Amino acid sequence: MSVKLLFSLLFIFPLLGFLFNGVRFKSKNYKLAGGLATAAVFASFMVAVTLVVKLIGMEEGSRQITAHLFSWIHIGDFVANASFLLDPISAVMILIITGVGTLIHLFSIGYMSHDERPSKYFAYLNLFLFNMMLLVLGDNLLILFVGWEGVGLCSYLLIGFWFSDSEKAAAGMKAFITNRIGDAAFLIGLFIIFFQFGSIEFLTINSLLPTTAEVGWFGPMTLACLFLFIGATGKSAQIPLYVWLPDAMAGPTPVSALIHAATMVTAGVYLIVRLSGLYLLAPNVMMLIAIIGGLTAFFAATIAITQNDIKKILAYSTVSQLGYMFLAVGVGAFVPALFHLMTHAFFKALMFLGSGSVIHAMHEEQDIRKMGGLKKYMPITHFTFLLGWLAIIGVPPLAGFFSKDEILWYTYASPQGSKILWILGVVTAAMTAFYMTRLMALTFWGKSRVAKDVHPHESPVSMLIPLVVLGVLSVIGGWIGIPHVISAVLPGHIPNVLEHWLEPVVKNINLGEISVAAEWGGMLLSITAVAFSATLAYLFYGSSKSEMPNKISTALGPIYKLISGKYFIDELYFGKIINPLIDMSKGLWLYIDVNFIDKITYLAADFAAGCGRGVRDLQNGNIQRYAMYMSIGLIIVLSIILLGS
Amino acid sequence: MDLSVILFYGLSLIVLFFALSVVVSDNPVYSALYLAITMVSLSFVYFLLQAYFIAGVQLIVYAGAVMVLFVMVLMMFDLKKEKDSFSKGRISNLLKVSSVGLLLGLIAGAVRMSTDLMSLSGMSHGKEGLGNTTKDLAILLYTDYVFAFELLGVLLLLIAVGAVAVSRIKGGTHA
């Protein structure tokens, strides 16, 4: 089959699914809707696999499949084609998106079985996948932007899916508006790139890159990178625009797994990895990205410790892990960033789906203080969740360990990195272990605190299959990107497949002299820290309820309040930005608009009405009057002719 | 001063006088009568202009058919002398009449001023006339104008049907 056809098929399946479910959106047949949607995504996955196999079959170093579908915009020098690029980066992304997407669709069938509008839900989900593929496969920034906006739209629709609850609808709007800020910056970055390079195609940009890095903050490359990064902070929930992601948990849980953990929120990381050549030329922005990423990881982790809503904890954990990814790209570790993106997609999707399974079993109860002891009711969910837990806290040899360790190592050793950021990373890793262990302990272990009228039960098979598959992936997913130091001592010397695969398109920053001992040392240190804090958390929240957490939180007093209040960032935004803006808009409305602009329009209207009133008598329906006008007109014409001759 | 001059002035005066009477008469029946007289005297003017066929048609169609139609309708309405035969509004009526008068003056002026123009375009002064025109008229009507002539036939048929249809409409809002 031709490449063009394959690309078209890739997009057509989810689009057809969207159209089918979108047209019959009132249907309550969740099996048909979900089955078709899942089949559509699975078909896309198969096509993606076919394409990637084709890519693997190509010669190393020139692995690149492009397909030009049609010319979209062509104005003067500006060309934007609807053409797509499959290279090692987008191959990784497309496999994650369609693969994890298929699993989550499958899970959704069971999860949405009691919902009022399952067809609408699956239509949105398919549309999301379509847009996400546009985002990662577009060969220019504009197609990417179309996908970028499209996933934003679907995210909005799905967060506010239960829109009759005004809080959930508000969460959708918050996500949308926060993203708008980032999108505006993205567009500015896009314009700068077009002015600088005269093109928005990735391949052209890469071939036009200058050889020396820019110094200072106001070079065109630096500005472009900066604005694109601001766009990425919006989509990928980084400081200062992360506030929407925790609220986004108002949507159905599979949506949180797919959009707000595995795929959409990683779009910012993808963007920076895609433009890594450009970012390497702007070291100042790289530094900023690393700092923002590190801080986001740290602060989100602190908030996660204090939360009691199972999905909120996972949400802040996602923000924190995304912070890791940005830390990675900030220090020039593009491959580890993509690696962590992939492993995170596995284990965080797994944990979200697991939490979905728990919530489903607990009849929409999300407070972990009202859970506990679920292990015996839901053994499979517990076991897969356990795998996710081990993976995210970085227990070797599960997926999270390798990717997180790579990031920390690059933070330590890269010329762009710094020791402070490394310490921040290690502390965050320890905190991750703490809050995740707390989550496990409070939810699955210990005594049951479940309300009497709730009878937890294991989820149906269709929901368990995705959990098992993702659990397996969380365990073995890390083996494709094993760090060099480890593979050197392992029997068989398993190579770093991922790095090798991405090498032709993305290169990590050059580390210079590296010390093997230091890498081992760092690894050991982080494992120790993780083990220590996990044990601590287990002691605090494990089988016997300890008084320690309460004591500590009382002792810390105001600091605990600050953290559990999420640093009052929302309140700050509302107090300092949103409310003043609203007040200003109200002022503009009540004074400028009412007194000035409205008056002008009224004046115009009055003028028109007055003119009409003036000539209204001309049209009074009196035929004789009309005849008189005719005769007067005749007189005028005749006079002109006679006097003129 | 030959006969035609006397006839012209006499007939013109009669035509204009009775035309004015049509307009100013209070009683519509009288108006119809005056109109008939105007039509007949106009047909004499056509005789004077040697348009014998037209004069005949004028007598038959206007003074005959159309006037009968008017009178019949008047009889049906049973209209007596009207109290307010003119539109209300003294000023607007004055304006209307004066505008018409002005129009008349302008047309007269135009006619006078274009005298030279018309004589230049090779017009005779009608001294010899066209002779017996009826036959020529008939030939013209059935050759050059035959299409328009047939169309007129269709139009008259339509009008006959339409007039019947319209006047048969009963009361009420729908036909």
Next chain:
Amino acid sequence: MPNLESLLDIGLNHYLIVSAALFCIGMAGVLVRRNVLVILMCIELMLNAVNLSFVAFSHYSENINGQVMVFFVMTIAAAEAGVGLALAVTIFKKFKEVNIRFFEQLKG
């Protein structure tokens, strides 16, 4: 002032003036009368004025086409009178009213 000779030498102009006068009388009637029937009569007057000018032109330019036109105008005038009267009859039957101002109420 036209002298006596030009008054006595009857030409196209004289007929045209008569025609114009007739037309203006008819027009004045259309403008000022209230009765629909009288207005229809005045329209006939105006049509006759036009006919007169046609015949006069035809006579003085020795061109018979003008008379053909008169023939057509007469036919149309008869048709117009027929339809106009039919409408007047219908409206009169329904509203017992012949005032032209009343016809404004028929709109819409």
